Amino acid sequence: MKTLTLVPIGGDLDVTTGSTVIRGLLARDLRLDMACGGKGLCATCHVHVRQGADCLTPRTPREERTLGMIATADADSRLACQAHVERNGAVIEIPIGFYVQSYEDIEGKIGTKAAFDYLHPITGRLLIPKGKLITRTIFTEFAAAVNELRSLRESQE
Ligand code: FES
Numbered sequence: 804m805k806t807l808t809l810v811p812i813g814g815d816l817d818v819t820t821g822s823t824v825i826r827g828l829l830a831r832d833l834r835l836d837m838a839c840g841g842k843g844l845c846a847t848c849h850v851h852v853r854q855g856a857d858c859l860t861p862r863t864p865r866e867e868r869t870l871g872m873i874a875t876a877d878a879d880s881r882l883a884c885q886a887h888v889e890r891n892g893a894v895i896e897i898p899i900g901f902y903v904q905s906y907e908d909i910e911g912k913i914g915t916k917a918a919f920d921y922l923h924p925i926t927g928r929l930l931i932p933k934g935k936l937i938t939r940t941i942f943t944e945f946a947a948a949v950n951e952l953r954s955l956r957e958s959q960e
Contacts, residue, residue, distance in 0.1 A: 808894045809833075810853060818888050824850065824859065824895060825883035836902050838924045838952055841884035842959055845952070846873045846927035847902045848883040855892035856881075873927040898922075903930060904952060909945045912937050921945070924952045 807816045807827060818827030825848050828835050836847035843865045852859065859881065862870070866885040870876045875898060883895075900920035903909060909921070914937065921931045930948060931941055 805858070805888045806891050807888065808854075808892075810894055810896045812897070820889070821887055823884055824881070824886045824888060824893075827888070828883060828895075828897070833897065835883060835897065836904060836924070837884060838902065838904055839955060839959065843869055843882050843885045844955060844959070845869070845925050846875075846922065847904075847924050849873055849876065849898055849927055850881055850883045850886075851877065851879040851896040851898070852881050852886070852893055853879060853896050854894035855890075858888065858890040858893040860887040860889060862886075872925065874923075874929070875927045898927070900929070902927075903945050903948050906946065906949055909937065909942060913939060913942055923948045925955060 804817045805820050807818060809816055816827050816831055825835055838847040839845040863885055866882050869882060870880050900922040902922050902924040904924055917931050917933050917935050917937055919933050920929055923930055930944060931937060
């Protein structure tokens with residue numbers, strides 16, 4: 804077993820040596836979507852490794868490519884489904900926001916204010932900030948993001 808530390812929510816997380824970061828996060832009931840099924844192709848498991856990057860396996864070429872498309876990625880970014888835990892000491896920060904994955908995520912909320920940041924499931928781009936009114940026009944942009952995700956999933960089948 805190895806231990807990860809979570810910020811800003813706090814607390815440590817025990818994970819099996821060699822398993823992925825996302826397996827540990829899901830075991831803790833943290834909401835991390837796996838829109839691409841854990842294949843390293845989307846933004847929904849994006850995390851920042853604030854310390855101890857060398858406690859995880861290095862980025863794969865596919866992961867590098869995907870991170871290059873994620874609007875909020877930085878030098879500390881990893882895809883939790885691709886990073887395997889090798890040693891104790893990694894400090895993991897989960898970006899805050901909700902990744903849109905289906906029409907139902909937003910359809911019934913037109914005319915209300917966004918309760919949180921809604922994010923694009925592939926690029927991590929901010930689609931609508933928390934507090935902004937959700938309009939029909941904005942819904943069209945959501946629909947485009949959902950269709951992109953659907954295409955990505957179909958291309959992987
Ligand atoms: S679940 Fe899609 S990149 Fe990790």
